[in-house]
Amino acid sequence: MKPRSRRSGGRPTIADVARRAGVGAITVSRALREPNRVSVELRRQITAAIDELGYVPDRNARALASARADIIGVLVPSLTNNVFAEVMRGIYDGLGSSSLQVLLGDTHYSGMEEERLLRVFLGQRPSALIVSGIDQTPGARVLLENAGCPVVQIMEIGPDPVDMMVGFSHFDGGRELTRHMLEAGYRKVGFLGARMDPRSQRRLAGYRAVMEEAGLFDARLVTTTSLPSSVTLGREMFRDALGCVPDLDAVFCNNDDLALGVLFECHRAALSVPGAIGIAGFNDLEMMKVAWPSITSVRTYRYEIGRRAIDMARAAIAGDRPDDGVVDLGFMLQVRESTSRTGRDKPVISKGRVRAV
Amino acid sequence: MKPRSRRSGGRPTIADVARRAGVGAITVSRALREPNRVSVELRRQITAAIDELGYVPDRNARALASARADIIGVLVPSLTNNVFAEVMRGIYDGLGSSSLQVLLGDTHYSGMEEERLLRVFLGQRPSALIVSGIDQTPGARVLLENAGCPVVQIMEIGPDPVDMMVGFSHFDGGRELTRHMLEAGYRKVGFLGARMDPRSQRRLAGYRAVMEEAGLFDARLVTTTSLPSSVTLGREMFRDALGCVPDLDAVFCNNDDLALGVLFECHRAALSVPGAIGIAGFNDLEMMKVAWPSITSVRTYRYEIGRRAIDMARAAIAGDRPDDGVVDLGFMLQVRESTSRTGRDKPVISKGRVRAV
DNA sequence: TTGTACGCGTTATCAA
DNA sequence: TTGATAACGCGTACAA
Numbered sequence: 152m153k154p155r156s157r158r159s160g161g162r163p164t165i166a167d168v169a170r171r172a173g174v175g176a177i178t179v180s181r182a183l184r185e186p187n188r189v190s191v192e193l194r195r196q197i198t199a200a201i202d203e204l205g206y207v208p209d210r211n212a213r214a215l216a217s218a219r220a221d222i223i224g225v226l227v228p229s230l231t232n233n234v235f236a237e238v239m240r241g242i243y244d245g246l247g248s249s250s251l252q253v254l255l256g257d258t259h260y261s262g263m264e265e266e267r268l269l270r271v272f273l274g275q276r277p278s279a280l281i282v283s284g285i286d287q288t289p290g291a292r293v294l295l296e297n298a299g300c301p302v303v304q305i306m307e308i309g310p311d312p313v314d315m316m317v318g319f320s321h322f323d324g325g326r327e328l329t330r331h332m333l334e335a336g337y338r339k340v341g342f343l344g345a346r347m348d349p350r351s352q353r354r355l356a357g358y359r360a361v362m363e364e365a366g367l368f369d370a371r372l373v374t375t376t377s378l379p380s381s382v383t384l385g386r387e388m389f390r391d392a393l394g395c396v397p398d399l400d401a402v403f404c405n406n407d408d409l410a411l412g413v414l415f416e417c418h419r420a421a422l423s424v425p426g427a428i429g430i431a432g433f434n435d436l437e438m439m440k441v442a443w444p445s446i447t448s449v450r451t452y453r454y455e456i457g458r459r460a461i462d463m464a465r466a467a468i469a470g471d472r473p474d475d476g477v478v479d480l481g482f483m484l485q486v487r488e489s490t491s492r493t494g495r496d497k498p499v500i501s502k503g504r505v506r507a508v
Numbered sequence: 509m510k511p512r513s514r515r516s517g518g519r520p521t522i523a524d525v526a527r528r529a530g531v532g533a534i535t536v537s538r539a540l541r542e543p544n545r546v547s548v549e550l551r552r553q554i555t556a557a558i559d560e561l562g563y564v565p566d567r568n569a570r571a572l573a574s575a576r577a578d579i580i581g582v583l584v585p586s587l588t589n590n591v592f593a594e595v596m597r598g599i600y601d602g603l604g605s606s607s608l609q610v611l612l613g614d615t616h617y618s619g620m621e622e623e624r625l626l627r628v629f630l631g632q633r634p635s636a637l638i639v640s641g642i643d644q645t646p647g648a649r650v651l652l653e654n655a656g657c658p659v660v661q662i663m664e665i666g667p668d669p670v671d672m673m674v675g676f677s678h679f680d681g682g683r684e685l686t687r688h689m690l691e692a693g694y695r696k697v698g699f700l701g702a703r704m705d706p707r708s709q710r711r712l713a714g715y716r717a718v719m720e721e722a723g724l725f726d727a728r729l730v731t732t733t734s735l736p737s738s739v740t741l742g743r744e745m746f747r748d749a750l751g752c753v754p755d756l757d758a759v760f761c762n763n764d765d766l767a768l769g770v771l772f773e774c775h776r777a778a779l780s781v782p783g784a785i786g787i788a789g790f791n792d793l794e795m796m797k798v799a800w801p802s803i804t805s806v807r808t809y810r811y812e813i814g815r816r817a818i819d820m821a822r823a824a825i826a827g828d829r830p831d832d833g834v835v836d837l838g839f840m841l842q843v844r845e846s847t848s849r850t851g852r853d854k855p856v857i858s859k860g861r862v863r864a865v
Numbered sequence: 866t867t868g869t870a871c872g873c874g875t876t877a878t879c880a881a
Numbered sequence: 882t883t884g885a886t887a888a889c890g891c892g893t894a895c896a897a
Binding site: 207208209210211212214215220230231233236237239240243250252253254255257270271273274275276381382383385386408411412415418419437438440441442443 | 564565566567568569571572577587588590593594596597600607609610611612614627628630631632633738739740742743765768769772775776794795797798799800
């Protein structure tokens with residue numbers, strides 16, 4: 152019996168494969184990474200030996216020797232937020248069958264935590280880094296600039312990218328949606344905002360710009376909280392807003408969860424939508440178009456952002472730096488029943504009846 | 509100038525720290541991993557040197573030398589499914605500030621893909637593995653049994669665990685919900701099932717068992733598809749089901765997305781809920797209790813499953829194997845307006861717990 | 866196209 | 882409590 156090393160739990164190594172195939176270890180290594188640089192004949196023998204032995208390359212040894220880890224670090228503010236779940240799906244789909252592995256971190260919307268995780272990830276010598284937003288802490292910014300690997304900031308675009316960017320302008324999104332609501336005839340348009348991270352703040356800024364321009368802005372119209380967004384919260388914030396401004400005629404919800412909560416509350420309170428109250432959300436989750444009445448929202452390309460980010464990262468790893476590293480994927484206003492006052496068939500809800508009309 | 513190695517991009521190594529602190533490299537290593545085995549004095553010097561140099565341990569070298577990678581591999585069938593997003597949140601929360609890192613894989617509900625990813629992950633020599641469900645392919649099963657690390661199967665419990673398990677019985681969940689619907693007075697209870705993964709199949713089996721026992725089962729009541737679940741799909745499946753069985757009086761939806769789609773469709777079609785149609789979902793997403801009318805569902809403890817899984821894995825890594833490796837977290841029937849024909853709040857007993865509407 | 870020699874940064878072993 | 886030495890498994894540089 153040839154004695155196994157004391158530490159490797161008996162797993163076959165590249166040397167075992169080489170011995171069995173009757174070649175040098177380096178040839179096995181090459182056959183794995185650059186198959187066309189190895190003769191067909193040897194390649195066959197090596198493949199056979201690998202299968203017989205059940206050899207699996209040790210990624211740690213590979214990473215140590217080559218000083219890079221085929222790992223992509225991804226930092227998102229929240230894992231449960233549907234928005235980022237879709238981004239992740241785009242990222243994983245973009246990975247395809249490449250050998251890249253994703254190291255995922257949840258910053259809980261905290262810049263400090265983002266910086267901490269960045270340090271942890273950097274210890275892994277990742278091949279690329281994808282981070283959310285453009286509001287990194289100064290410390291995180293420095294880490295990213297010295298990361299020594301491609302960096303993609305996602306979800307948002309802005310001046311002064313660390314490296315590359317894929318996203319859209321939340322300010323513009325807020326502005327366009329607000330404009331639509333004014334055009335639809337609403338005047339007392341409230342803003343409901345949960346979480347209020349930097350991107351939410353910029354949507355609010357877009358709302359405010361349009362309202363001020365129209366001479367309709369009133370601080371009492373704005374209801375915000377740092378609590379995480381939810382359908383329940385939407386209902387509660389809407390009640391608060393109504394208490395504060397009884398003649399409110401529409402609400403711009405920071406995101407779709409809140410909008411859904413508002414819709415349900417309108418049903419309960421027998422407020423007609425879009426007649427008495429107009430409702431709009433942000434992100435355009437799938438359910439918005441199915442809701443009754445369907446809910447106006449701003450479609451954002453979350454899956455595409457993830458997909459594009461990983462594509463750019465992979466290209467950069469391969470040495471193909473894009474001409475322009477800042478990609479604006481935009482958004483699209485989806486006008487639906489919930490803000491269509493002029494529409495012919497508006498759903499009507501009559502008070503006290505469980506049966507819908 | 510002391511010459512840097514050609515590959516480590518100038519990053520300080522443990523040797524640099526050792527030199528600066530005037531100690532041996534191994535002492536630095538120990539100070540990092542087992543501080544109380546190093547004298548206070550040296551520890552101070554080493555800590556100082558680390559800070560001054562900005563030293564970050566190379567995890568790859570550490571993994572190579574110690575043959576284990578402080579990595580936990582997690583395999584879920586879908587990243588966008590809210591259910592698994594919550595599981596992930598539990599897992600990340602359970603990690604706390606430990607040095608463990610999560611390697612996350614999306615199997616797209618494919619056993620083959622699960623097996624492939626398992627192989628990839630195993631190449632990393634993970635400290636533990638968390639996989640979803642109990643229906644691994646034979647190949648995956650072998651890989652798990654020989655993984656040489658703790659394995660936790662989550663979301664479901666069953667006989668013959670690979671190692672540990674945290675979940676609940678989907679069959680029982682389906683059975684209890686169906687019983688409730690019959691008790692509420694519904695007779696033509698349809699089943700709407702999307703995706704139809706093994707866990708959905710078992711919920712269906714629970715439904716079927718109760719319906720057959722009551723002499724009410726009819727194959728035409730069951731509508732299933734392999735398409736992924738969505739609110740839109742719920743609406744469409746409900747239309748199909750109604751076309752097939754016009755006197756349908758209730759639907760048991762495989763999950764909450766479908767239930768919401770059914771609710772919206774009832775609104776549109778002016779079908780009263782729960783009068784004309786009873787609706788029930790599964791998983792009890794947050795929005796179920798806010799919907800109008802609120803929707804009956806089966807509460808599952810997804811966050812807790814993730815949390816518990818990671819706790820068990822960490823304990824096992826530390827050498828504390830639990831007495832019983834199979835943990836049943838149960839579920840809880842949440843009876844709400846959408847199935848309350850009688851209008852009275854009946855207490856419901858589920859897994860030993862009593863809960864009113 | 867293939868092989869040799871060596872280094873990657875860390876930890877296990879054993880001795881002091 | 883501390884340290885010298887030898888792995889760990891693989892990839893790079895260079896030679897053949």
